[in-house]
Amino acid sequence: MQIQVNGEHHDVTAASLAALLDELGYDATARVATAVDGCFVAASRRATHPLHDGAQVEILAPMQGG
């Protein structure tokens, strides 16, 4: 399946958002927030959130800010 993760093209086998995080090497304790197609997906819903071809996924992490 062809998707975009943080603006970059990825060819993945994961069918859910949780599986995608695993496939990308994030461990279960990683402190990240996710959004698919511009909508927030809570951590508790990642396992049941399906991915579709062309999905735009954002995985964001804590960062310095003003």
Added chain:
Amino acid sequence: MTLFYGTELASRLMLGTAQYPSPEILADAVRRAGAGVVTVSLRREAAGTRAGQAFWALIRELDVPVLPNTAGCHTVREAVTTAQMAREVFGTDWIKLEVIGESDTLQPDMFALVEAARILTEDGFRVFPYMTEDLVGAERLLRAGCEVLMPWGAPIGSGKGLNNLFGLRALRAHFPDVPMVVDAGIGVPSHAAQAMELGYDAVLINTAVAKAGNPAEMARAFAMAVEAGRMAYIADPMEERDMAVPSTPVIGQAVL
């Protein structure tokens, strides 16, 4: 005592965490500032790195309340989604709401700001809106559910200080009971002291500390200025006059 959504902060100096030369210098600056709050953000991590996890560990270690921002958002939708993501990652319903309307000045889009503030307040967020000093906008934000206002001093990162003293004074006078923070544009400690002397409840500084030659020393200088300014405000400053008035008694002066 000033309460920000029911919370009293340990200090009236809020400090941004961006642009420091190193994580160690950032930690040093936060400690020397005795910061009441640190602002943080959410970003994509560079491929392969886990910089965000290291940054989060540092923030946890500093043990200062965090105020996540929606920096860089230009639309209501972006800001709302970013706020929702920040709430989960940082474990707080506080959000410094930025919706930028103009790229050169990074001026807030007050119309989108009010709309985003309304949506987020209804969703349980405690919104700290980054705004211009506009009185009507302030009224709308309060009506949308904001209990704190954060007017700009000058464009973000410009270091110009308080560009519109009249406007900031008017805003303070119109909403005497609303906790207000001057956010953005402060360049040196005297600017921060001035904001506090006007009766603002806190200031938020980032670039002025991070880009100083010695950030930790500058952080301390800002802490002292904020304290001095607050103390001066409470002590009720004299009124300015156009003409001189002798301070030494005239009565009893010798005729020589």
